[in-house]
Amino acid sequence: MSFFTNINKMFKKISLYRLFSIVSFVMLITLSVNKAQALEEVDDFQPAKLWKDDNGVHINAHGGGVLNHEGKYYWFGEHKVAGKTGNKAHVGVHVYISENLTNWKDAGIALKVSDDAKSEITKGAIIERPKVLFNETTGKFVMWFHLELKGQGYKAARTGVAVADKPTGPYRFIKSVRPNAKHLPINITAQEKQAFELMQQEKEVPEKLKNNIKGYKSLTFLSRDFTGGQMARDMTLFKDKDGKAYQLYSSEENQTLHISLLNDDYLSHSGRFIRMYSGGQDEAPAIAYRAGQYHLLTSGLSGWKPNAAKQYIAKHILGPWNKLNNPTLGINPENGFGANKTFGGQSTHLLALQNKPGHFIAMFDLWRPDNAIDGRYIWLPVEFVDGVMRITWQDNWDLSIFE
Ligand code: DGJ
Numbered sequence: 001m002s003f004f005t006n007i008n009k010m011f012k013k014i015s016l017y018r019l020f021s022i023v024s025f026v027m028l029i030t031l032s033v034n035k036a037q038a039l040e041e042v043d044d045f046q047p048a049k050l051w052k053d054d055n056g057v058h059i060n061a062h063g064g065g066v067l068n069h070e071g072k073y074y075w076f077g078e079h080k081v082a083g084k085t086g087n088k089a090h091v092g093v094h095v096y097i098s099e100n101l102t103n104w105k106d107a108g109i110a111l112k113v114s115d116d117a118k119s120e121i122t123k124g125a126i127i128e129r130p131k132v133l134f135n136e137t138t139g140k141f142v143m144w145f146h147l148e149l150k151g152q153g154y155k156a157a158r159t160g161v162a163v164a165d166k167p168t169g170p171y172r173f174i175k176s177v178r179p180n181a182k183h184l185p186i187n188i189t190a191q192e193k194q195a196f197e198l199m200q201q202e203k204e205v206p207e208k209l210k211n212n213i214k215g216y217k218s219l220t221f222l223s224r225d226f227t228g229g230q231m232a233r234d235m236t237l238f239k240d241k242d243g244k245a246y247q248l249y250s251s252e253e254n255q256t257l258h259i260s261l262l263n264d265d266y267l268s269h270s271g272r273f274i275r276m277y278s279g280g281q282d283e284a285p286a287i288a289y290r291a292g293q294y295h296l297l298t299s300g301l302s303g304w305k306p307n308a309a310k311q312y313i314a315k316h317i318l319g320p321w322n323k324l325n326n327p328t329l330g331i332n333p334e335n336g337f338g339a340n341k342t343f344g345g346q347s348t349h350l351l352a353l354q355n356k357p358g359h360f361i362a363m364f365d366l367w368r369p370d371n372a373i374d375g376r377y378i379w380l381p382v383e384f385v386d387g388v389m390r391i392t393w394q395d396n397w398d399l400s401i402f403e
Pocket of ligand 1: 063128129234283284302303304346
């Protein structure tokens, strides 16, 4: 090799190094600018718009709930993926952290689906509406969710539980159940019990008795599932003032919502439960307590399509519950949906503000079943008018609304 060839090679190497350094430098600058843009503080809520996390990615926490813990908010929800099968659990339950409710930091996957085909939470199962409570006595974070076994559609109607030592997880899946096997609801009426007993003995229920029972068909499902445990689909959790926890879930083929006391460790059902509103066809429960009253927000049944929101009120969480008017008001200008379609959304959680007791944000999902990952969040302030919830559409709003 000649002297000149060597020099030439050296120059080539140097210019390659230069090129590499310049490209890396430009990439670094672009990345930092992007990150800075992604990190731009958001100080208002823009219902149904894209909502970016600290990485600049649309938040992926659908059917979610928020845990308030030591001054921070932890938003748990279904991690969806793109496309029509995106509603299935391919990844797990996602968690985000915030201190101001508008800027959310991605804290990763709190509960991962399993690669083991035999696991109940194997990839491709359905995991919906995860919610988390902190148990003061055990010091554990307890997550419950609606679980459908892989390949069985929505037939299994089970609820799963997982625990963690830290709010963000990792959560360890413990088991799934059909709640309250061999227990009767504590609010069963004399006539319902009479009919239930006849059903259990496989005897004919007289027509007159049938006609006297509100939501009779639903009672037949309660009886059918008495021995094996009750169906549990759309769900939420609630921790009461005394530290007792309750799970609310759509049961009896989605005809009746149950409210069930959990045992003290929050890991199982106590057998003490009510049928909230027999034959009421309630899904998507979200609950709040304020000034001596429990407020419940639900939807009707129409799959991923929106319907009208409903509200109920009670002095005790185990009832009796009274049905009130649809709490929603106004129109979402983007889709033209108003109160009869809940702005295109479906309730998922009533978020209690940590520094403003008695104030709540109503969280709804705007589902996009054809491209599940693009589902949007509708967060709106809850007003109490004569002690009753009112949720009015806002194009954008901020927390000063509560002042
Ligand atoms: C409505 C429920 O509220 C959702 O969580 C989901 O289960 C869909 N139905 C499935 O169609």
